[in-house]
Amino acid sequence: MGILKKLFKQKQKTPEQFNSHAWSHLMLSGDIRDNISRLNEIMNHSSDLKSREFNLAGSSRRAAILFVSTLANEDMIQEHILKPLIMESAVFNTRGSMDLNDIRNSMLSADSIQIVESFDDIVLGVMAGDTILTIQGYDKGILIHTRGNQGRTVGEPATEPSVKGPQEAFVEILKINIGLIRRRLLDPNLCFEMHKMGRRAKADYVIAYMKGIANKELVSEIKNRLSVLDVDGQATTAQMMRMIVDRPNSIFPLIQVTERPDKVVSALSEGRVAILMNGNPEAVIAPTTLPILMHSSDDYFENWMIASVIRLSRMVGVFVTALFPALYIAVTAFHPDMLPINLVLSITSSRMGVPFPAYVEALLMVFTLELLQEAGIRLPRVVGQTVSIVGGLVIGQAAVSAGIVSPLMVIITSITAVASFTVPDYSLGLALRFLRVPFMILAVTLGSFGVAMGMLAGLTYLASLKSFGLSYLEPIGTRYPSDWKDGMIRGSLWSMKKRPKELNPEDPIRLSKRKREKNRE
Amino acid sequence: MNKSKLNPIQMMTLISAGILGVDILTVQRRMVEKAGRDAWISLLLGGLLTLISGTLSYLLSVQYPGKDLPEILIEIGGRFLGRIFLAAVAAYILLYLGVSIRVFTQALLIFLLDRTPIFVLILFISLVTGYAVFKDLDTIGKVVDILFPITMLTVFFIMLLALPQSNPIRLRPVLYHNTSDTLKAVLPGYQRFTGASLILYFMKHVRRSRGTFLWYLAGLVIPIVSYAALTLISIMVFGTRETITQAYPTLTLIKSIQFPSVFLERLESLAAVFWIGLVFNASTLFYYASLRNTIILFSIPEKYKTYIIWGHIALLMAIGLSKGQVWKAMERFDSARLLQSLITLVLFPLLLGFTLLKKRRRITKSHESTK
Numbered sequence: 001m002g003i004l005k006k007l008f009k010q011k012q013k014t015p016e017q018f019n020s021h022a023w024s025h026l027m028l029s030g031d032i033r034d035n036i037s038r039l040n041e042i043m044n045h046s047s048d049l050k051s052r053e054f055n056l057a058g059s060s061r062r063a064a065i066l067f068v069s070t071l072a073n074e075d076m077i078q079e080h081i082l083k084p085l086i087m088e089s090a091v092f093n094t095r096g097s098m099d100l101n102d103i104r105n106s107m108l109s110a111d112s113i114q115i116v117e118s119f120d121d122i123v124l125g126v127m128a129g130d131t132i133l134t135i136q137g138y139d140k141g142i143l144i145h146t147r148g149n150q151g152r153t154v155g156e157p158a159t160e161p162s163v164k165g166p167q168e169a170f171v172e173i174l175k176i177n178i179g180l181i182r183r184r185l186l187d188p189n190l191c192f193e194m195h196k197m198g199r200r201a202k203a204d205y206v207i208a209y210m211k212g213i214a215n216k217e218l219v220s221e222i223k224n225r226l227s228v229l230d231v232d233g234q235a236t237t238a239q240m241m242r243m244i245v246d247r248p249n250s251i252f253p254l255i256q257v258t259e260r261p262d263k264v265v266s267a268l269s270e271g272r273v274a275i276l277m278n279g280n281p282e283a284v285i286a287p288t289t290l291p292i293l294m295h296s297s298d299d300y301f302e303n304w305m306i307a308s309v310i311r312l313s314r315m316v317g318v319f320v321t322a323l324f325p326a327l328y329i330a331v332t333a334f335h336p337d338m339l340p341i342n343l344v345l346s347i348t349s350s351r352m353g354v355p356f357p358a359y360v361e362a363l364l365m366v367f368t369l370e371l372l373q374e375a376g377i378r379l380p381r382v383v384g385q386t387v388s389i390v391g392g393l394v395i396g397q398a399a400v401s402a403g404i405v406s407p408l409m410v411i412i413t414s415i416t417a418v419a420s421f422t423v424p425d426y427s428l429g430l431a432l433r434f435l436r437v438p439f440m441i442l443a444v445t446l447g448s449f450g451v452a453m454g455m456l457a458g459l460t461y462l463a464s465l466k467s468f469g470l471s472y473l474e475p476i477g478t479r480y481p482s483d484w485k486d487g488m489i490r491g492s493l494w495s496m497k498k499r500p501k502e503l504n505p506e507d508p509i510r511l512s513k514r515k516r517e518k519n520r521e
Numbered sequence: 522m523n524k525s526k527l528n529p530i531q532m533m534t535l536i537s538a539g540i541l542g543v544d545i546l547t548v549q550r551r552m553v554e555k556a557g558r559d560a561w562i563s564l565l566l567g568g569l570l571t572l573i574s575g576t577l578s579y580l581l582s583v584q585y586p587g588k589d590l591p592e593i594l595i596e597i598g599g600r601f602l603g604r605i606f607l608a609a610v611a612a613y614i615l616l617y618l619g620v621s622i623r624v625f626t627q628a629l630l631i632f633l634l635d636r637t638p639i640f641v642l643i644l645f646i647s648l649v650t651g652y653a654v655f656k657d658l659d660t661i662g663k664v665v666d667i668l669f670p671i672t673m674l675t676v677f678f679i680m681l682l683a684l685p686q687s688n689p690i691r692l693r694p695v696l697y698h699n700t701s702d703t704l705k706a707v708l709p710g711y712q713r714f715t716g717a718s719l720i721l722y723f724m725k726h727v728r729r730s731r732g733t734f735l736w737y738l739a740g741l742v743i744p745i746v747s748y749a750a751l752t753l754i755s756i757m758v759f760g761t762r763e764t765i766t767q768a769y770p771t772l773t774l775i776k777s778i779q780f781p782s783v784f785l786e787r788l789e790s791l792a793a794v795f796w797i798g799l800v801f802n803a804s805t806l807f808y809y810a811s812l813r814n815t816i817i818l819f820s821i822p823e824k825y826k827t828y829i830i831w832g833h834i835a836l837l838m839a840i841g842l843s844k845g846q847v848w849k850a851m852e853r854f855d856s857a858r859l860l861q862s863l864i865t866l867v868l869f870p871l872l873l874g875f876t877l878l879k880k881r882r883r884i885t886k887s888h889e890s891t892k
Binding site: 334335337338446447448449450452453456457459460463464471473476477478479481 | 528530531534629633634637641642645646649652653656657659660662663664666667668790791794797798801
């Protein structure tokens with residue numbers, strides 16, 4: 001392997017990278033005209049970069065504000081910047097002189113204000129929707145928070161619906177998303193660390209964790225991995241995280257992407273870390289494991305026995321999704337003697353007149369199913385439903401009538417499709433759908449032996465996966481038996497006194513005896 | 522975040538899985554051939570011997586913390602003698618691995634894939650086990666943790682289902698005119714628990730030592746009880762004569778189970794599929810041991826580990842395909858086991874004695890020098 005790598009390894013050329021440093025070292029000057037023209041140049045004379053010059057409090061001192069009209073809240077600029085500065089600036093009039101602190105403390109009523117002097121800070125602020133105030137004769141400016149939170153309102157989760165519990169989903173605005181989490185977790189130890197990502201398009205992202213619960217090593221590991229990431233443009237949270245996972249090429253999701261704030265809150269309380277990015281209506285939770293991806297929010301709103309049975313049925317769904325067509329092929333092509341004679345006769349009679357062998361039939365149906373599922377996602381909801389009906393019922397029925405596929409194959413494909421929808425995590429569902437075909441090929445070539453060997457290889461692969469140092473199959477196995485109660489099954493809520501040991505939390509106790517007695521009272 | 526090391530509890534699953542390999546299919550026949558209706562007693566006595574030799578192996582590993590068997594052998598025997606010992610161990614482990622894969626593929630040919638060339642099956646099993654070894658011992662431990670309970674459940678389920686067909690009279694008279702054969706069969710019984718000495722390869726990687734020995738003993742007791750129970754049930758169902766005539770009595774035992782055939786007609790084929798996991802577990806563990814032996818024996822740097830892993834496939838194919846007859850393969854299996862008995866019952870106790878003596882001398886010397 002090493003020799004091959006050396007042979008084919010080519011000397012990598014370092015591409016000429018975009019250099020933001022050309023303007024990052026520039027500082028504000030005392031001339032407002034100069035400042036306006038510099039910012040215009042940096043922003044390539046963008047049509048939405050607006051500037052407004054005026055006299056401060058009726059005096060002869062000129063000042064100017066600059067903002068991006070498509071991002072900033074113009075009402076806020078009018079009310080909290082222009083109106084006080086032009087008309088209500090009593091401080092300037094009484095004292096005859098002023099400095100930036102006077103303006104910041106007495107003249108501006110905006111909630112967040114920062115004194116800046118480099119164009120690096122100014123450009124980042126203005127592009128985020130802030131307004132820069134520059135005053136003639138001052139080589140420092142005031143960056144005023146005027147970001148307009150225009151966007152859709154908080155709605156229901158589209159891909160992670162639940163029967164019970166909260167029905168809110170993240171939106172594209174980071175501030176609102178942070179609020180959705182904060183509202184549910186009223187703990188001062190909830191930390192949101194703001195960072196910026198991207199060489200060209202700088203995007204704000206937040207690393208959220210519970211101080212005193214999340215393992216310090218885990219938090220610093222995530223921070224380190226993110227800090228070395230040098231992305232050119234704006235990446236989504238999921239893209240960004242997929243680049244820093246232990247095995248970026250794995251088809252299995254090594255991070256949990258969710259649009260539900262309640263899931264993030266639950267993860268943070270367990271000691272995991274969440275990452276949210278501005279412009280992304282989802283949060284990424286790390287680390288994650290296969291059993292966690294099989295959990296649904298509804299599980300925690302039901303009795304533990306019912307929730308456990310539902311979880312186990314989802315596991316059956318996983319096996320059916322990946323293996324059912326392969327097992328059908330293996331049994332019909334290699335081991336028909338495994339089945340009772342009546343069942344064999346029934347299968348044989350249903351396949352009478354079908355011109356293809358079972359595996360061709362299965363591949364055909366699986367391919368059609370994939371097309372239908374893809375079409376259902378791309379099309380608008382109303383049309384999507386029509387496609388599902390036409391595809392599922394009309395094409396299926398017509399294919400059986402035409403003798404292209406057997407009715408049994410239609411049943412198997414339908415069961416497989418239904419089973420695939422039981423997987424709560426969309427990315428995991430896709431991975432399982434992907435696995436269907438290799439298993440079918442193994443079934444065609446080596447029957448159930450091939451399927452079994454495929455399963456063993458798959459299990460070995462899963463066991464070798466790690467998500468930020470945490471084994472992907474935890475808590476399955478003997479390493480953390482105390483975590484079994486919230487793994488494949490769900491124990492009673494009273495039994496979950498400790499946080500998952502697998503996450504190595506700083507504070508392992510979730511529910512103490514004293515609290516329990518208090519709660520019962 | 523969490524350092525990858527084996528847990529003491531994993532000693533139970535790893536050792537049990539290492540012992541319960543392909544022998545689960547043939548143990549009754551081999552034992553009944555030797556000890557007749559009292560084969561189960563021989564197995565229990567063999568098990569007792571395994572517990573003793575296993576304890577000695579454990580004690581030997583404890584004397585050399587941070588080292589596995591090949592490293593211990595080199596340390597005790599030096600470069601020359603140590604390598605001779607290691608060569609014997611390596612030869613046995615490789616032979617055992619190759620032959621057990623061959624024996625299992627033969628069963629697959631009979632019960633599952635009668636028209637598939639045997640080399641394809643051997644190649645596939647070798648590839649998948651090699652892939653597991655290519656990962657690390659931590660991965661192997663996790664896979665075994667998951668597969669072991671599932672496969673054991675199938676074994677116990679089958680024994681339970683076979684009970685209604687059993688006739689306890691077939692066991693009688695116990696030890697009547699058969700004491701000498703029963704005692705003679707203790708050694709072959711002991712040889713069924715080959716995987717017991719795998720502890721010498723795993724102890725290096727165990728996180729904590731506390732409780733490890735008890736888990737290890739549990740890992741020995743599970744296969745001892747399972748094999749003895751399986752043999753007992755097979756004798757009660759088939760009787761001694763019939764048990765001897767069957768190539769794979771366990772699979773035939775499944776055949777005898779009267780199971781309402783709603784979905785499945787041939788339960789033995791399904792069991793053969795299930796027990797691929799059982800053989801996979803044992804093969805992976807022996808494959809790992811063989812890899813360690815080869816690396817230390819030839820002083821190969823760790824970076825070439827990958828080549829050794831995949832190179833093993835050629836050796837396993839050669840052993841598995843050397844002679845086409847399954848019976849021949851099984852005979853070779855037994856000769857390989859004789860080597861195992863010599864290693865575990867003679868070599869390891871000698872090495873332990875030598876180590877303890879050396880340690881004692883060192884302590885006495887240090888005492889004298891302080892005086």
